[in-house]
Amino acid sequence: MDLAAARQCFPLATPAGLQNLERLRQHPDAPRWTHLVGDHVRAEDLASVEAFRASAQPAPAADRHQPPPALLDWIVRTRARVARWRALVPDVAVLERDWPSIPTLRREDLAARIETLVPEDEPLERLIVYETSGTTGHALRVPHHPRAVAQLHVLAERALAWHGVQVRRGPEAVACMNLHAQARLWVYPSLFSVWGEAAFARLNLSPRDWPGGMASAARFVSALDPGFLSGDPTSLSELLRLDVPARPAALLSTAVALAPPLRRALSERYACPVLDWYSTTETGPIACSKPDGAGDGDLAGLAILAPDLFVELLDPEGRPVPDGARGEITVTGGRNPYLPLLRYRTGDFARWMAVTGPDGVVEWRLADLEGRAAVSFRADDGSPVNPVDVGRALRGRFAVLQHAFTQEADGSCRVVLRPASGIPVDPAQVAAELRSLFGNGTPIEVSIDPDLGRGRDGKVVPYRSALGGAHPP
């Protein structure tokens, strides 16, 4: 391995850590690694991770509709450094007096004018970027900081601890593998300094990625024995379908809603807790299921995980919805120095549900989380097709503003496109692009509708599948 490159990626790496990394890189069943991605964690970052770890668990708020005083102070300080916040909050007195009148921000605001939301005096040297495709709208580039990414580990520790699981640490361990099931993906091994140089790998459960086919994928995961596995429901159902003989202490289901039958199947096969994890790239982890809902997790809702996020459920006018009513999950606070959040609408919806613990303390959780409805598609050979890949196929080469893609129970696909005005889209080319994902045996019908999404509410359901959500195979 190029030691100099490794040092750049892992400033704190020790010989034992680098050896741990090599174990993954040179494993006989390793996938075709495309990159080496580091954690870029420095010594001073570890101190701030410690401080975050020591910060309080989320406490029941005195007033669920008003940010606590410490957060209001933070907003006033941050406002002085963020142009857009000064425009949104011309008078700081309003923060305390009339919080619901503060305008909200959404994904489109980040896409359009990110420079007005990044604090003006924040040094840019350590800026990194995550691209989040989302299943609606356009791809979004989110600025982030290695220190803030390192702090995310504390939230995984906390959620796993709720389920009685300890993170595996140290330079002999593999802490986690992150699973995907996509056509194309960066795959890489890494190390987490925060977890004592335990190793990590990002993997794609797709035959093209593995020189020895899926059998070597199964051997790789089983031999390296990761402490926990993370992945969206599509990837986790692939894990089941391939019957990968892993022995994780927990599974972390991310990105979209986890269907109860899939959770039960995973929990039975791997004999471990399956955590329903709610996180977005812009906000970091927000909430996670607790074990008291193990029998019926969806009814128990997701408990707020991050102590420095103020979570609201809002109506379209920015007012809190009544308890039990659905509202848009909206977040203030966070720890990303490049993207402080002020009433940021996630685009996901939920309702508040009170859960009384054995100690009599009422905890408010997010229930009936929507906007993350899982959709799964299948190619003609039965392999899964991720909506993310369909979105890329449609928007990557063609000037498509909006789309409505449907797969019927017989496997046939229909897509209606609204092209950008003045840039013609050739339906035959689109169909060819989709056939590269779904196979030549899949009937594909492409039509153009310049008025798609111009209805009263402007909303289009981008993906529908008669094959349903991600179910156990």
Add this chain to the structure above:
Amino acid sequence: MNPFRRTPPRSGPAVEQLTRRLAECPEEFLLEPRLAGSTDGHIEVAAVVADLLVALGSPEPEAKLSPQAVKVWTGTSPGDRNLLSLTLVAAWLCHDRTLRELGGLGPAVRRWLLEGLPPLAAVVAPELFVSDGDRREELARALLDALGLLPAGETQAQSADRLRALSSVERARVIEATRAQQQRARELREQMASERARQAAARYSSE
């Protein structure tokens, strides 16, 4: 605009009277000012200012210039040239008949010459305060504001609005702030597009 002024301002001359006076500024006031230690310039600015202050009704001891004021109005480097030239134009303006008749304005005028003119001299060529209509009006209004005088025929709000709209210093500040913002936005876009940033950092889950 002095935000701390409490008493309602006295009425002064009309703005047009002062802008006309600026337009009629004699050529001698536009000659090169003499810098200390140089024989190139024509006009001794410190002497012109001293005469002005006496004419405006400064008591004799106050009309005497402090060593610091003498230092400013004798100038030492070519960089002082703009301020000295503007001071000559301003001195011509302050000789206005109505201002002299009001009396007792010497100390306020001296303060304006020393504190009010440098920011203007830093952003506008002094000749423009004679040749350009907007700059003539700006200088006339800046003087009245500094002396606490309301332009004849105007309300306080009207005159404050008009001065703000004309302010070269404010405009220069806005341009500079805009330039800094654009520069920052460019740096941010470049950083976000860089290969190093796109490699990002490993995360245990992707959303």
